[in-house]
Amino acid sequence: MKQTVILAGLTLLLTATGLSHATAQSENELATRAAFEAADQNGDGLIDEAELAHDTIEGFVAIDSDGNRSLESGELGADFQDAIAPMDGDGNGSLSFEEVMKRKLNQFKQADSNADGTLTIEEVLTHDGVQ
Ligand SMILES: [Ca+2]
Numbered sequence: 001m002k003q004t005v006i007l008a009g010l011t012l013l014l015t016a017t018g019l020s021h022a023t024a025q026s027e028n029e030l031a032t033r034a035a036f037e038a039a040d041q042n043g044d045g046l047i048d049e050a051e052l053a054h055d056t057i058e059g060f061v062a063i064d065s066d067g068n069r070s071l072e073s074g075e076l077g078a079d080f081q082d083a084i085a086p087m088d089g090d091g092n093g094s095l096s097f098e099e100v101m102k103r104k105l106n107q108f109k110q111a112d113s114n115a116d117g118t119l120t121i122e123e124v125l126t127h128d129g130v131q
């Protein structure tokens with residue numbers, strides 16, 4: 001269970017940065033579906049802002065191994081160096097929860113193509129360019 005949460009956090013962070021486009025399309029879709037299911041806590045097939053926030057917090061805490069409420073490049077790993085810059089609002093080289101959440105909410109609104117305040121798996125996959 002814990003592993004799923006970590007995977008979801010990492011996958012959603014990757015999705016948020018667009019790095020997921022580098023992986024094979026089917027792999028990307030499977031990872032996106034797994035992340036979606038992990039984030040959809042009440043299993044209604046929709047992700048709302050509360051579920052997004054909960055998933056983001058869990059993913060953030062899982063990655064923040066030194067617990068300083070900031071994600072440094074060492075915690076994110078070498079492959080994620082380029083992922084930090086676009087999310088790093090104040091340019092201090094690390095990501096605060098606020099920076100990550102702001103980015104996630106922007107992504108959420110962009111992906112919510114019918115603007116009903118929830119995301120379906122179709123909206124997420126379309127947004128990720130999988131379909
Ligand atoms: Ca839900």
Ligand SMILES: [Ca+2]
Pocket residue numbers: 064065066067068069070071072075
């Ligand atoms: Ca940290």
Ligand SMILES: [Ca+2]
Pocket residue numbers: 111112113114115116117118119120123
């Ligand atoms: Ca929607």
